[in-house]
Amino acid sequence: AQSVTQLDSHVSVSEGTPVLLRCNYSSSYSPSLFWYVQHPNKGLQLLLKYTSAATLVKGINGFEAEFKKSETSFHLTKPSAHMSDAAEYFCVVRPNTDKLIFGTGTRLQVFP
């Protein structure tokens, strides 16, 4: 069965410090993996995606994620947090179907 686990429901960082949002997946196939961001009262915006090319994926707004098959992980990172990064982040796995499987989300707070 395919699933995705976001290990932290809340992450708090100070502005200018690194961000790490953790995601582990389970998939019988070689999956596609995505990170989406949702700002309050908005829809979901794609940050980045992994589709079996380079294992280090760069996305928008300075975010990147590394696919580690041996650890079944796809953690999202950013070297320096900005106040505008405060939002909910979703890790998503797409097995080889039309179905997207969402994690439960991680709320990122950024303090001045």
Next chain:
Amino acid sequence: ETGVTQTPRHLVMGMTNKKSLKCEQHLGHNAMYWYKQSAKKPLELMFVYSLEERVENNSVPSRFSPECPNSSHLFLHLHTLQPEDSALYLCASSQGGGSTEAFFGQGTRLTVV
């Protein structure tokens, strides 16, 4: 703008009303989705349409009735809803296949009174 437009953005309806949510995409995608996002709950997939055929219905109550008249439009017809159906309803579209991302609309914030 993601290319997926949902209307209305906000909707308040009584439990005896009938209303419809609309989703439109002009991205040339062949798959469309309805998701429900409730406070403090994971995103719930409700329906999936691929090539205008419903391919997934995740045990959604019959008071929610989807319709996909063509590949660009998706509706969610609502009738006799309950207060617990209040949520953000998100529409998404994608190009079928395993590697492509989904594009989401802004959502309709539904309140059932």
